[in-house]
Amino acid sequence: MAQGDGDVATVGITAYAADQLGDIVFVEAPKVGAALRKGQAAAMLESVKAASDVYAPVDGEVTEVNHAVIAEPALLNSDPQGAGWLYQIRLADASALDGMMDEAAYAEITK
Amino acid sequence: MTETARHDAGARLRRTPLHALHGELEAKFCPFAGYDMPISYPLGVLKEHLHLRRAAGLFDVSHMGQIALRARSGNVADAARALERVTPIDVLDLADNRQRYGFLTNHDGGILDDLMVARLGDRLILVVNAANKAADEAHLRASIADLCEIEPLDQALIAVQGPGAEIALARLAPDVAGMRFMDFREVEIVGARCSVSRSGYTGEDGFEISAPSKIAQELAQALLADDAVQPIGLGARDSLRLEAGLCLHGADIDAGTTPVEASLLWAIPPVRRLGGAREGGFPGDQKILDQIASGAPRRRVGLRPEGRVPVRAGAKLFAAEDDDEAAGAVTSGGFGPSVNAPVAMGYLPKNLARVGQRVFAEVRGQRMPAVVSPLPFVPARFKRG
Known part of the structure; x- marks a missing residue:
């Protein structure tokens, strides 16, 4: 999931994904400055049972990571679309978010 | 996966007598050993795990194999001697109403399956892993059918585990409070004859109840009526047994690991080791006894x-x-x-x-x-x- 503001987007997982993964116990976030390609495994979320990759939604450079979620992975479950964000990325292409599914469409496919 | 493919895959999976109840409890399901089993409930794996260690939890383990052995001679000791052909544990000295951990070995000393064996009157009752139950039954038929009748039991198996398990089960069957670890008894619960062992797969106190399938849902609901008891899925079952250091067959032990390598030597008593009165006499005995003597x-x-x-x-x-x-x-x-x-x-x-x-x-x-x-x-x- 990515939320954009200008050319910087905040990346995280949806409430639906958090529910599917179960309680997250460990977060491995990308490094600030890392250049990500769309579709690349950028973060790793570990639940009690399994490890899951989080793929970069767009091309760009990581500008910030959420240290709070690394210290307290439970934020991913309690507030995935708020305090549980993973990292911020400067979009290589400012229009990259335009073609993405919006929240209403996402809600429809995950019903 | 398309909706049709999902339906077809689901249709091939077997269901336990508690399947409908899991659905009512909003379980997430996953295929396990050919069964459609609850992996977790809305509480989630982490909280289910912690709740069980703090209070109590209920597992549906009806997918596991339950097999009764009866000696053709009518003497349960003959069934015990027969079973000792296929396991290095001591079955003969297992007292009535007691249960013990063991395993079936192959000719290389590997572990075909691990199991619980209980002695109950004229029978031995085995509980074996779901994924191996057909193979175990075939192995027993090939190895000991000359001495034993081998009867797979079509019963539900429900585990209630955790510090609150005794209170929860004793409410339905007061006698269980007097059982100690690895006791095994026939007990009447919700009007049906069940067999109960004080054992489990979590490292906590608790019970495993073999019950007629037709009362399984009533029994589970009666246990869940206790506020302390939450339904627990296979996800937390795995994390609980791992913390308890208990082996999962197919992962920590298999046909390529011997009991000595698997640090399960404690289950092989002196009577079956070199110099014991019933030394060896099980598949892979030479390798296992060698490893006991000189290390794995x-x-x-x-x-x-x-x-x-x-x-x-x-x-x-x-x-x-x-x-x-x-x-x-x-x-x-x-x-x-x-x-x-x-x-x-x-x-x-x-x-x-x-x-x-x-x-x-x-x-x-x-x-x-x-x-x-x-x-x-x-x-x-x-x-x-």
Whole structure:
């Protein structure tokens, strides 16, 4: 999931994904400055049972990571679309978010 | 997967007598050993795990195999002698109304399956792993059918585990409060004759109840009516047994691991070892008795990864951070909710299989330090007294 503001987007997982993964116990976030390609495994979320990759939604450079979620992975479950964000990325292409599914469409496919 | 494909895959899976109840309890399902089983409930794996250690939890383990053995002679000791042909444990001296852990071995000394065996009147009752139950039954028929009738039992199996388990079950069957760890009794519960053992797969006190399928749902609901008892899925069952240092067949033990390598030597008593009155006489006896005498080349150990990164099954283990060749591998691993840290089990060569030894586990291309640690990771709380 990515939320954009200008050319910087905040990346995280949806409430639906958090529910599917179960309680997250460990977060491995990308490094600030890392250049990500769309579709690349950028973060790793570990639940009690399994490890899951989080793929970069767009091309760009990581500008910030959420240290709070690394210290307290439970934020991913309690507030995935708020305090549980993973990292911020400067979009290589400012229009990259335009073609993405919006929240209403996402809600429809995950019903 | 398309909706039709999902339906077809689901249709091939077997269901336990509690399947509908799991649905009502809003379980997430996953296929396990050919059954459509609850992996977790809305509480989630982590909270289910913690709740069970603090209060109590109920598992549906009706997918496991239950097999009754009756001696054709009518003398239960003959069934015990027969079973000793296929296992290195002591069955003959198992007292009536008692249960014991054991395993079936192959000719290489490997573990075909692990099991519980109980003696109840004129019968021995085995509980075996779901994935192996057909093979186990065939193996028993090929090995001991001359002496025993072998009857798979079509019964539900419900485990209630945790410090609140005794109170929850004693409400329905007061007599169970007098049982100790590994006692096995016939008890009337919700009007039906059940067999109850004081045992489990969590490291906690608790009971396993074999009940007629037709009363399974009523029994489960009666247990769940106790506020302390939450339904627990297979996800937390796995993290609970891992913290308790208990083996999962197919992961920590299999046809290629011997009981000595698997650190299960405690289950082979002196009477079956060299010099014992019933020495050997089981498949793979030569190799297993040799390993008892001179040690196994590798051992199952507990591992505590340093840091927070879970080290999972399949991760290679290295003696040194820059070694090219793996010394062993992790067979079970994950995050231990009660330990609040990653925990794992795996195999290491005997020179490294020492508590306190530091090794390195490879996770996503990186070498993570881990320390060989005593098992279990959490103290067992069985009612032994």
